[in-house]
C-alpha cells in the first residue's frame with residue numbers, strides 16, 4: 001500500500017537507522033516524504049510513523065533502504081537538513097559498533113558521551129562554507145539528557161543486554177575495518193567503541209541546532225585481541241539480528257518516555273536554539289547570496305532578505 005507523500009504537522013523527533021535497521025516495525029506508518037534539499041537527495045525517503053499516542057516520529061535509513069551508501073558516501077547534509085526542514089529538533093541515531101573493551105560484549109548497548117574523529121576529511125561536514133563561516137561548539141557532542149532517558153529504558157532490553165554510559169566512540173573512515181595496531185592504539189587513546197558513522201552526522205546535527213544522541217549496539221570485538229579472529233561482516237550481521245530486535249523494544253519504551261510533556265524542551269530544541277546563528281563569524285554584509293539561499297532551507301528566520 002502506498003503512503004501519502006505529505007504530512008501536515010511539524011515532526012520534532014527523528015530516528016536514524018543504521019546497519020541492520022533500515023525500517024522500524026511496530027509503529028503505524030502514515031506518510032513517506034521525499035524532501036529535496038540544497039545538498040541533494042536524502043539517503044532514503046523520510047517515513048513518518050505514529051506512536052500509540054499519536055505522536056509523529058520521522059525515520060530515515062542512513063545507508064539507504066538497501067544499504068547502498070558506504071559510510072563515506074552517506075548524504076548526511078541532505079539527511080540532517082531535510083529533517084530540520086520538517087521540524088525535527090531531536091535525533092536518536094542507531095549505530096552498529098565494534099567494542100574496544102572486554103567489558104562491552106557484543107549485544108550490549110552503549111550511549112557514548114565523547115568522540116575521537118579518525119575520518120579523513122573527505123566527507124562534507126559543515127553547512128557553513130562557500131560564502132559564510134560559523135564555528136559551533138562541539139565539546140560535548142551528544143545530548144546528556146537524552147542519554148539519561150535512554151539509560152532509564154534499559155529494562156526494555158531482553159537477553160541480558162546492558163546499556164553502558166559515558167564511553168568514548170572512535171569514528172574511522174572505513175569502509176575497511178581497522179588493523180590490529182590501530183585497534184590497540186584506539187584503546188590506548190581511551191576509545192571504548194568504534195564505528196564509521198557518527199562523524200559528520202553529529203557535527204551537522206549540532207550545526208542544525210538539533211539535539212543528538214547515538215545508541216550504539218556492539219556487534220564484535222574489532223581486532224585488538226591477538227588470540228581471537230578479527231571482526232567480519234557475518235559476525236556483525238549475526239549480532240545485529242538480535243540487536244535490531246532489542247532496538248525495537250528500546251525504541252518503544254524510549255518514544256513513550258520522550259513524548260511526555262516533561263521533555264518538551266528537548267522536542268522544541270530549547271538548549272540549542274539560535275546557537276548556530278550566534279556562531280556565524282561572517283559580517284552580514286559579507287554573507288554570499290547563494291549561501292543565504294542554501295541556509296534559508298534550514299533557518300528561514302535567519303536570512304529574511306534571501
Ligand SMILES: CSC[C@H]1O[C@H](OP(=O)(O)O)[C@H](O)[C@@H]1O
Pocket residue numbers: 017018019020062063071094095096097174195196197198233236
Ligand atoms: C557493517 S559493519 C560497519 C558499518 O556498521 C556501522 O554502520 P552504522 O553506524 O550505520 O550502524 C559502521 O558505522 C559501519 O558503517
Ligand SMILES: Nc1ncnc2[nH]cnc12
Pocket residue numbers: 096097098099172177178194195196219220221222223231236
Ligand atoms: N569493528 C568495527 N569497526 C568499525 N565499525 C564497526 N561497526 C561494527 N563493528 C565495527
